[in-house]
Amino acid sequence: xxxxxxxxxxxxxxxxxxxxxxxxxxxxxxxxxxxxxxxxxxxxxxxxxxxxxxxxxxxxxxxxxxxxxxxxxxxxxxxxxxxxxxxxxxxxxxxxxxxxxxxxxxxxxxxxxxxxxxxxxxxxxx
Numbered sequence: 001x002x003x004x005x006x007x008x009x010x011x012x013x014x015x016x017x018x019x020x021x022x023x024x025x026x027x028x029x030x031x032x033x034x035x036x037x038x039x040x041x042x043x044x045x046x047x048x049x050x051x052x053x054x055x056x057x058x059x060x061x062x063x064x065x066x067x068x069x070x071x072x073x074x075x076x077x078x079x080x081x082x083x084x085x086x087x088x089x090x091x092x093x094x095x096x097x098x099x100x101x102x103x104x105x106x107x108x109x110x111x112x113x114x115x116x117x118x119x120x121x122x123x124x125x126x
Contacts, residue, residue, distance in 0.1 A: 002033035002045060006052040008063040019112045020067040024076040027069045031090050034064050038093045066095040066112050070105065
């Protein structure tokens with residue numbers, strides 16, 4: 001995900017349109033990558049010689065519109081909720097949501113991708 005995210009800054013127009021759906025284990029590293037893209041500080045990321053360089057600081061870097069976290073167990077629900085509350089800098093650029101079951105996931109996705117959820121057979125054509 002981090003490589004993909006950093007590649008998005010290479011173009012001249014960066015539009016906030018991606019909705020990321022992750023499990024609890026993926027939420028923290030994805031959140032770290034998004035925070036690095038927003039702040040320009042990559043210190044919190046693991047070393048990766050194949051990761052592209054981060055685009056220039058101060059550019060609109062808000063590629064990800066929302067991150068929806070699907071907790072894998074009951075204990076992950078509280079951890080994920082606490083993590084979301086502790087990430088004020090990340091929350092300023094990305095809407096962080098929890099989806100506890102498939103129906104909640106559909107409802108949250110509908111908020112961000114109403115056409116795709118309403119018309120799943122034709123969503124790929126967008």
